[in-house]
Structures are given as structure tokens and as C-alpha cells.
Amino acid sequence: MIVRLIVFIAIFAIGWWLYRQVLAFQRTKNPSKSHSPSKTTEKDAQENMVRCEQCKIHVPRSHAIHDQEANAFCSKEHLQAFHKKP
Template identity: 35%
Template sequence: MNLLLIRLIIFAVLFFAGLQLYRMYRQWKLDREEALDSESQQEGGQMVRCAWCKVHVPEADALREQGEWFCSSAHRDRFLQEQHPEE
């Protein structure tokens, strides 16, 4: 009877220790994923230069037209007007 009770206590302790380790691993993994996500959001990607005003903007926010990068649609339109003036 005593041996059965001791085995039951040991099993319960091991079970709860394993459960605690699993929870710690899961939390560590979630924290790591959040850190990677926030790091990639802070980077913003590669910087490109506006062909009109020469300001550098993240590639994700820039507009591309005819192989050139622009920081806004207004600068894109001005640049294209200058390249192809209407007659």
C-alpha cells in the first residue's frame, strides 16, 4: 500500500513538472515570435530614394513607376510630366 502511494506521488510530481516545463517552453516560443515580429516591423524594409525629391523612404511605402521610386503620387506625377511634357 505504501509503495503504491509513493509511486502515485512521484507520478503526480513528474506530471506537474512536465506540465510546467511545457508551459514555460510555450511562453518562451510566443515571446520569441513576438520579438521577431516587432523587429521586422521596426526595420521597415529596404530604403529607396524618391526620383523627384531625393528623400529616402521604406520600399514598402514607396511607389514604383517606370523603374523609378517615388515617395508620393504627387511626386510621381510631377516626375512623369517632366519626362513627357504634354505638347
């Protein structure tokens, strides 16, 4: 009985793997039928992150506030607090 279960699981796993391979092949064959909502590539959609000098969290570069030395901050308060430190 255990042998039958193991064989059934093995057949199911092989079938699932073959199914995924067929889907991957079709996706590479027809890239225009991608199910991503936008036409931009994933690389174009990504944005560089910068670390806030005060609290050390990462924020997108377009949302960061920079000082004259090009240090990045997540908010005006952290910019001011960083420059008030002795």
C-alpha cells in the first residue's frame, strides 16, 4: 500500500513538472501574451533604493530628500536631526 502511494506521488510530481515545463516553453515562445498588466519590463519598473542616514531604512531614490553632500534622508525631520547632531 505504501509502495502504491509513493508511485502515485512520483507520477503526480513528474506530471506537474512536465506541465510547468510546457507553460514555460509557451511563455518564451509567445512573450506578447504575458499576463503582466503594464508593458514595461521588470527592469524598467524597478527603482534604486537609498538608505536614510538618520534611521537607516531604505526608501526609493525618487522619494528621498538629499542634502548638499548628497546624503539621502527619508524625511525633512531626519535631515534636520542629522545636521543638528554634534
